[in-house]
Amino acid sequence: MGGLLSSGSSGTWKDDGSEAVQDGQDGSFHVSGKAKGDAPVCALYSEAISSGEYFEVTCEQLKESAFIGISTEAAFAKGYKCRGLFFGGPGNLANGGGLLRGNFGDGLQTGSVVGFLSDIESSTVKVTVYQGGRCLGQAFESPLQDPSAPIFPVIQAKADGDKFRIVKATPPKERRREPAGGSHFAVGTWRVEKLMVGPELGEFPLASKMDGKPVLLTIKEAEDKKFHLSAKVANTINFQVVLKEDPSAAPFEAVEVAGGMSTMMMGTPGEMEVESVLKLSEVRKWIFNESLLLQGPTLEVSLLPAVEEMPPVNEPL
Incomplete structure (x- = not known):
């Protein structure tokens, strides 16, 4: 998340005509008196945003789904008639009245x-x-129907008692989509960037052997101190990883890797050579410091997150 600039705000929240937006005078509002039905209550923040400006909304109380986004005063309306660029619900992008991307x-x-x-x-x-501090990447690249019209934060809420608070903050540096990850630093899908093999740990010509195709490792938590690891080259090769208590490995984390069950596809000669040297069962420790590093006596694997960027949605605002 961005660095906090203020604990509250001087702006207020504008009601959509439902008379259910109860402004808190400190950057917050709650929903009270919502009419029965599925249509959301829409609230527009009074302070327009400028280019490069970043704001955060905290869902302090949420009984049902909500959408957070931006709109103009001309597009601001009651319920599903409100139009804008929104993220929320189960994790979707929407225009205020319909789904754009799930x-x-x-x-x-x-x-x-x-x-x-x-x-x-x-x-x-x-x-x-x-x-939650994770960059999801660029969601929208949208034409402005009136480039001179100010743009405002807008929230669509669904239930009485829902409460939200807005703050302006220092913009985060990251703009690319980041991996979802998990509770452990190794959890996620990774792309092998460099492969060092042999007693001398010489660099293996990975890019030329793979003809530009990536070698991917996916690590998932299985249970306490245990993980599933799968490597995808020509075949998918599966391993089990167990954390070990070994203070001498610090600052690395000691691991034991077992398994190596593989599918039986025939790849190119280069792919099969990669599989022959990618002996992950030799890995004895790992660490994360801007990249994930796996080390063993005759193997060192450097990995970066493998995250597929989603093209931004083009939706007029």
Whole structure:
């Protein structure tokens, strides 16, 4: 998340005509008096955002789904008639009335923090979304129907008692989509960047052997101190990783890797050579410091997160 600039704000939240937006005078509002039905209550923040400005919304209380985004006063309306660029619900992108893309992030719940960074260039706005400190990447690259119209934060809420708070913050440096990861630093999908093999740990010509195709490692938590590791070259090769207590390995974390069950596909000669030298059962320790590093007596594997960028949605604002 970005660095906090203020604990509250001087702005207020504008009601959509439902009379259910109860402004807290400190950057917060809660929903009270919502009419029955599925249509959301929409709230527009009174302070417009400028290019490069970043804001975060915390869902302090959330009983049902909510969407957080940006809009203009002309597009701000009651319920599903409101139009804008939104992220929320189960982790989707929406325009205020309909789905634009699913599975962009995780679902919102009480305590969720969503950040919006908007870059406005003449007649286009580019929006990068953050969730819980993780950059989800650029969500929108949208034409502005009225480039002179100010843009405001907007929230669509669904239930009485829902409460939100907005703050402005220092924009995060990261703009690329980051891996979801897990509770352990090794969890995620990784791309092998460098492969060192043999007693002298000489660099293996990975790129030429793979003809530019990536070698991917996926690590998932199985249970306490145990992980599933799968390597994808021509075949998928599966291993089990167990954390070991070995203070002498510090600052690395000691591991034991076992298994090596593989599918039986025939790849190119280069791919088969990579599989023959990628002896992950030799790994004895790992560490994360900007990249994931696996080390063994005759093997060293450097990996970077393998995250597929999603093309931004083009939706007029």
